[in-house]
Amino acid sequence: MKILHVVPSFVPCYSHGGVVNASYQIARKQVENGHEVSVYTTDNCIERLKFKDNYNVDVDGIKVFYFKNISNSFKNKLTIDTPVRLIKYLKKTINDFDIIHIHEHRHSLAIATHRYAVKNNIPYVLQAHGSVLPFFQKEKLKEIFDRFWGFDILFDASKVFALTDIEKDQYLKMGVSDEKIEIVPLGINxxxxxxxxxxxxxxxxxxxxxxxxxxxxxxxxxxxxxxxxxxxxxxxxxxxxxxxxxxxxxxxxxxxxxxxxxxxxxxxxxxxxxxxxxxxxxxxxxxxxxxxxxxxxxxxxxxxxxxxxxxxxxxxxxxxxxxxxxxxxxxxxxxxxxxxxxxxxxxxxxxxxxxxxxxxxxxxxxxxxYDWDNVVSEIETIYHNCMTKF
CATH class of the missing domain: 3.40.50.2000 (Glycogen Phosphorylase B;)
Incomplete structure (x- = not known):
């Protein structure tokens, strides 16, 4: 399979939380399983990530594209990504992939990916990583995001991944149909x-x-x-x-x-x-x-x-x-x-x-x-099922 992962921050930015490590571990295991895996992310971290070429950086066999954010401080203060050239690159490359895996859903990368995935009939799965319901911080901003983009990103996904039964209930409260929800935990090596x-x-x-x-x-x-x-x-x-x-x-x-x-x-x-x-x-x-x-x-x-x-x-x-x-x-x-x-x-x-x-x-x-080998095997089975329906 040709797999694309979309995530706001990626390794080596472990300081941005568990989503960074989870997306990396899944992608790395998929490379080990013989798949062609790419990641579209940003150069955001506590300090901006710097590479000689932000395009096609090899990370343990994963093709990682670190799109430059217009403002790193703007992202860190307001958690809003402004990735330069992402939209243009998505339009150019999205048909190269068999399946897309979006990590978290309230970010600009997810907005653009959803738009072009739907337009080009590319199946995608969504893993919210616990951020399904709009609460704790920036509730009003999250509600506005959902009204304009968030619900569409959720509803148009072929499958959504819940980490636990509690997160499954949160998807249901957001209006996602039960048959679209798969419980897929995280793991370790x-x-x-x-x-x-x-x-x-x-x-x-x-x-x-x-x-x-x-x-x-x-x-x-x-x-x-x-x-x-x-x-x-x-x-x-x-x-x-x-x-x-x-x-x-x-x-x-x-x-x-x-x-x-x-x-x-x-x-x-x-x-x-x-x-x-x-x-x-x-x-x-x-x-x-x-x-x-x-x-x-x-x-x-x-x-x-x-x-x-x-x-x-x-x-x-x-x-x-x-x-x-x-x-x-x-x-x-x-x-x-x-x-x-x-x-x-x-x-x-x-x-x-x-x-x-x-x-x-x-x-x-x-x-x-909770071994990553077992978790990623389950994810790949779900991918195949999504692809056969398209």
Whole structure:
């Protein structure tokens, strides 16, 4: 198959969240499976991505086209893409593809792709990655977008991918027909977690005592992630041998967190290593005792899967869509409440056998259900079914 992925940001811009990694992993696996895969994206990141030639950059066998945004700061402040030459290039090349996979749907790349896919009878699938309903931030702007473009992008898709049953319900609330919805989870490359590094490497790099406990967050430093709640809950634990490690790129919320940390006198107990990838990220996961994702809203936490692959227990808020199968299986679920989260942290810190039990169950679940090989095989089957209907 000749496959086109359309996504606002792509590797190496991991700081823009899980969609970047998910789209890359799917595309890379498809290349490994023998398909011809292209990605249309932008040069947007915290700092503008720079290449000798923004067209046809080879990324692990993927043909990636980084269209230049008119304004990088405009994109970062208002999340509005302004990709130069995208429309012209789409018109020229769209008939080269058998199937198109749009990641997220409230962006200008999706508008243009939808227009020319429909015009040229090219089937496309849409994966909203948890952004189906217009809520939390910029609700009015999202509603305006949907009125002019969003509903058409949803309704004209051959299939839409939901990460969970909760996201499926959101598609239904938006008016998408049930038969168009496929539940397709995210995954990880399990082979990357078969031979884990020795314990202590991450702690040594960041001057953490070998006997200290580590609570780990891994994701964007954004208001939606609930890190203010995590820091306040962490402060309720008076033990001196616990460190809170917040791994990820700043999406405009770190200054607010620094203020809370200063007010609570936690400067020597909270560590910000920045964005970690590859072996550096796995070293952090190996050295943590508990993985926490305290989100105000979360459709799916890939970093949680990575923690499970390292046999670590999870703590999630009930706002995370995967809480239904995490609770008392591979971790604990709390309300979005300082005391409740603090109690869950204390429970796991003081019950090593429960941590081991949750960790073992989490690893087993990853092996059975969340390996990228299995997920991408399912996606390719859906592609074929969409193509036969055109």
């Amino acid at each position: 399990l082979n990357e977690y078969d031979n884990l590094p020795d314990k202590g490497i991450f702690k040594n790099k960041y001057d953490i005592d070998a006997k200290d406990k580590v609570i780990l967050f891994l994701g964007r430093i954004h208001e939606i992630k609930g890190l203010d709640l995590l820091i306040k809950s962490f402060a309720k634990n008076s033990a001196s041998n616990i460190k809170l490690v917040i791994v990820g790129g700043d999406s405009g919320f770190k200054d607010a967190l620094d203020k809370i940390i200063n007010e609570l006198n936690l400067n020597d107990k909270v560590i910000f290593p920045g964005v970690l990838t590859g072996s550096d990220k796995i070293e952090a996961l190996v050295d943590c005792d508990i993985f926490v994702m305290p989100s105000r809203y979360e459709s799916f936490t890939t970093s949680g899967l990575e923690a499970m692959a390292c046999s670590k227990p999870l703590i999630l808020t009930e706002n995370n869509h995967i809480h239904t199968w995490v609770q008392d299986n591979c971790g604990l679920i709390c309300k979005f409440d300082t005391d409740d989260l603090s109690n869950c942290i204390n429970k796991l810190l003081n019950d090593e056998s429960l941590c081991i039990e949750f960790g073992n169950k989490g690893r087993q679940l990853i092996e059975e259900k």
